[in-house]
Amino acid sequence: MSTLAQKKGFGAVLWDYLTTVDHKKIAILYLIAGGFFFLLGGLEAMFIRIQLAVPNNDFVSAGLYNEILTMHGTTMIFLAAMPLIFAFMNAVMPLQIGARDVAFPFLNSLGFWLFFFGGVFLNLSWFLGGAPDAGWTSYASLSIASEGHGIDFYALGLQISGAGTLIGGINFLVTIINMRAPGMTYMRMPMFTWATFVTSALILFAFPALTVGLFLLIFDRMFGSNFFDPAMGGNTIIWEHFFWIFGHPEVYILVLPAFGIFSEIFAIFSRKRLFGYSSMVFATVLIGFLGFMVWAHHMFTTGMGPIANAIFAVATMAIAVPTGIKIFNWLFTMWGGSITFTTPMLWAVAFIPSFVAGGVTGVMLASAAQDYQYHDSYFVVAHFHYVIVGGVVFALFAGAHLYWPKMFGTMLNEFLGKITFVLFFIGFHLTFFIQHFLGLWGMPRRIFTFLPGQGLETANMVSTVGAFFMAAAVIIMLINIVITSVKNEKVGNDPWGDGRTLEWAIPSPPPFYNFKQLPLVRGLDAYWLEKMEGKKGMSPAEPLGDIHMPNNSFIPFVISLGLFVAAFGAMYRAEHSWGIPVLIFGMLITLGSMFVRSVKDDHGYHIHKEDLEDNNDKGVKA
Amino acid sequence: MANQQPNSGNPRVDIEYRRKKSAEEMKHQVITFALMIFLTIVAFVAAGYEGFSGWFIVPFILILAIVQVIFQLYYFMHMSHKGHEAPALFLYSGALVGFITIIAFLTVIWW
Ligand code: HEM
Ligand SMILES: [Cu+2]
Numbered sequence: 001m002s003t004l005a006q007k008k009g010f011g012a013v014l015w016d017y018l019t020t021v022d023h024k025k026i027a028i029l030y031l032i033a034g035g036f037f038f039l040l041g042g043l044e045a046m047f048i049r050i051q052l053a054v055p056n057n058d059f060v061s062a063g064l065y066n067e068i069l070t071m072h073g074t075t076m077i078f079l080a081a082m083p084l085i086f087a088f089m090n091a092v093m094p095l096q097i098g099a100r101d102v103a104f105p106f107l108n109s110l111g112f113w114l115f116f117f118g119g120v121f122l123n124l125s126w127f128l129g130g131a132p133d134a135g136w137t138s139y140a141s142l143s144i145a146s147e148g149h150g151i152d153f154y155a156l157g158l159q160i161s162g163a164g165t166l167i168g169g170i171n172f173l174v175t176i177i178n179m180r181a182p183g184m185t186y187m188r189m190p191m192f193t194w195a196t197f198v199t200s201a202l203i204l205f206a207f208p209a210l211t212v213g214l215f216l217l218i219f220d221r222m223f224g225s226n227f228f229d230p231a232m233g234g235n236t237i238i239w240e241h242f243f244w245i246f247g248h249p250e251v252y253i254l255v256l257p258a259f260g261i262f263s264e265i266f267a268i269f270s271r272k273r274l275f276g277y278s279s280m281v282f283a284t285v286l287i288g289f290l291g292f293m294v295w296a297h298h299m300f301t302t303g304m305g306p307i308a309n310a311i312f313a314v315a316t317m318a319i320a321v322p323t324g325i326k327i328f329n330w331l332f333t334m335w336g337g338s339i340t341f342t343t344p345m346l347w348a349v350a351f352i353p354s355f356v357a358g359g360v361t362g363v364m365l366a367s368a369a370q371d372y373q374y375h376d377s378y379f380v381v382a383h384f385h386y387v388i389v390g391g392v393v394f395a396l397f398a399g400a401h402l403y404w405p406k407m408f409g410t411m412l413n414e415f416l417g418k419i420t421f422v423l424f425f426i427g428f429h430l431t432f433f434i435q436h437f438l439g440l441w442g443m444p445r446r447i448f449t450f451l452p453g454q455g456l457e458t459a460n461m462v463s464t465v466g467a468f469f470m471a472a473a474v475i476i477m478l479i480n481i482v483i484t485s486v487k488n489e490k491v492g493n494d495p496w497g498d499g500r501t502l503e504w505a506i507p508s509p510p511p512f513y514n515f516k517q518l519p520l521v522r523g524l525d526a527y528w529l530e531k532m533e534g535k536k537g538m539s540p541a542e543p544l545g546d547i548h549m550p551n552n553s554f555i556p557f558v559i560s561l562g563l564f565v566a567a568f569g570a571m572y573r574a575e576h577s578w579g580i581p582v583l584i585f586g587m588l589i590t591l592g593s594m595f596v597r598s599v600k601d602d603h604g605y606h607i608h609k610e611d612l613e614d615n616n617d618k619g620v621k622a
Numbered sequence: 623m624a625n626q627q628p629n630s631g632n633p634r635v636d637i638e639y640r641r642k643k644s645a646e647e648m649k650h651q652v653i654t655f656a657l658m659i660f661l662t663i664v665a666f667v668a669a670g671y672e673g674f675s676g677w678f679i680v681p682f683i684l685i686l687a688i689v690q691v692i693f694q695l696y697y698f699m700h701m702s703h704k705g706h707e708a709p710a711l712f713l714y715s716g717a718l719v720g721f722i723t724i725i726a727f728l729t730v731i732w733w
Contacts, residue, residue, distance in 0.1 A: 241727065245726075
């Protein structure tokens with residue numbers, strides 16, 4: 001670590017992060033960018049709840065409300081939840097399989113910068129004539145009619161960041177297939193790695209549907225085609241299918257890694273092997289598979305007819321079975337374990353009832369006939385917040401506390417962490433539980449205000465109060481991060497004391513080459529096995545030798561920047577004469593930098609054996 | 623990463639055995655190549671022959687196309703070899719997802 005710890009100037013650090021191809025630093029980039037967008041989406045949520053706190057409110061206008069609502073959903077799904085999950089997948093998965101990096105470090109960086117520029121592009125809409133306002137689903141009948149450039153920002157921005165996600169997913173797949181340490185068979189992979197694997201496969205198959213849908217939308221809006229315009233022989237339902245063929249797998253893309261994080265937490269803090277490991281793997285794969293067969297449950301009311309509705313209803317309900325398997329396995333993992341209620345464990349324990357509540361309303365929504373009552377009401381809003389917040393966001397908080405020491409080498413304060421948890425837990429249920437009833441009482445979703453005297457006042461006020469609890473929780477978490485970073489008390493390899501998987505066998509944060517010698521994996525929970533036999537660390541699987549490392553590169557940044565510029569050109573092409581030249585200029589930047597990348601040989605460099613031995617003497621053990 | 627060498631780079635493999643394998647491989651490729659040309663001719667004949675209705679020709683040609691794709695994948699792109707399980711899995715999953723999408727569009731939207 002000695003070479004790493006040297007103090008660098010701010011400029012040098014910045015340049016390092018702009019050009020890094022190290023999965024651990026890219027994880028930090030994802031964490032920062034995703035965290036920023038999470039705060040932004042949270043702010044938008046607060047505006048929504050303030051507007052709906054009292055009837056006939058005029059805190060924001062109807063049009064602005066639509067923009068805030070749309071950007072809240074879009075930001076939270078694409079720019080907050082996904083990148084934050086990618087942060088943990090990047091930070092942890094390569095360590096868990098005993099790899100020195102992902103399979104394609106360059107692409108890893110490219111994936112991040114594409115996501116980042118896509119997100120920035122989308123959010124610039126606020127300053128350039130108005131944000132998208134057709135909901136995060138952007139149904140074509142609304143989005144084709146929407147004036148201004150809001151929807152163009154949506155389509156182009158998501159196209160760019162979607163490409164980044166797709167690249168990231170493929171990279172993870174190849175990494176897991178090819179780069180597992182000796183002895184790390186598929187059935188010895190930690191649950192989080194399995195979740196990453198299945199999630200990446202879902203990304204690979206689901207995102208193309210979004211890409212196609214967005215392209216059709218872009219062509220309809222900007223280049224005069226008529227895919228979605230019924231008056232011209234198109235069909236607006238086509239967008240809905242494309243969107244949900246992507247959209248439903250997307251919810252599992254989000255929740256499977258959350259399941260993975262919780263699986264790790266339950267095992268660590270119950271000091272027990274995960275109950276039913278192989279059934280967990282099976283359930284994860286099955287959920288991934290079934291996730292592709294159910295998308296039309298979002299469209300029961302579009303008039304698909306009784307047969308299609310029945311098929312999709314039954315398929316949807318079937319997903320409850322593997323999900324149930326997982327829930328019981330987690331409960332059995334805790335059963336008889338010696339449980340410690342650390343902050344991550346609190347989130348994990350609270351996740352079970354919260355997520356199950358969301359699953360139960362999911363099954364209710366899945367019965368097509370009932371859905372005619374629930375559809376487009378606050379009941380649906382309550383459902384998906386129970387699964388997304390109670391599942392995904394809880395996991396992100398839990399994961400942040402669990403992996404903070406591995407990523408930054410210092411522990412978040414446990415006391416503040418627990419306060420964050422309590423406030424958020426109370427706030428979450430206060431906000432969303434009552435929304436089930438709001439929906440059943442007839443409050444439609446996506447309305448900017450409601451009238452007095454319809455029995456909706458109290459419940460809406462309660463909901464808003466809950467939102468403030470959650471905001472307070474997030475602020476305390478931020479304070480916690482600041483305090484922790486300033487104190488910066490360094491911790492050792494296994495700060496929780498009960499780490500089971502490979503990432504806990506190496507220093508926190510790990511050296512940039514991760515493993516000096518690749519570890520030999522002798523079973524599930526590889527590190528725990530060695531600890532139980534009284535060993536300090538992993539046995540190496542190879543003699544100490546030179547390590548081949550990739551060079552940093554600025555090219556991913558430039559490729560993404562080019563697309564960012566080109567997107568402006570494409571958007572303003574019709575009304576400004578500079579549109580086409582800017583479009584071409586942006587594409588030239590992108591293609592040019594890709595060309596440079598192709599013709600310039602970059603073989604990376606080697607860390608020499610002698611330098612590694614050198615490190616050893618100074619006690620890397622930390 | 624050093625341990626991830628593909629076995630083909632291993633100098634110790636038996637050269638004799640390899641030769642025999644290659645010869646066998648070659649034979650398969652020639653046979654499939656001939657078959658593929660034959661199937662292509664059949665497709666053209668089917669399309670050109672007046673006596674068949676479109677309801678026969680279109681599915682028939684589609685089936686021939688699928689057979690051709692399989693030949694291509696297995697005999698020319700070496701999917702029959704060991705170590706191609708993961709690509710095969712992903713290929714079939716992708717095909718399945720695409721297939722379901724098309725079926726859904728045909729039945730739910732346009733029927
Ligand atoms: C596992 C995590 C899950 C997530 C993240 C999730 C997310 C969502 C989201 C975001 C929506 C709203 C769609 C819209 O904008 O209209 C939704 C709706 C729906 N969810 Fe889930 N869901 C999950 C699990 C489930 C489960 C387990 C079921 C059923 C067993 C289910 C059934 C449904 C149905 C039927 C709808 C459509 C409701 C309607 O639009 O009327 N969901 N879900
Ligand atoms: Cu769904």
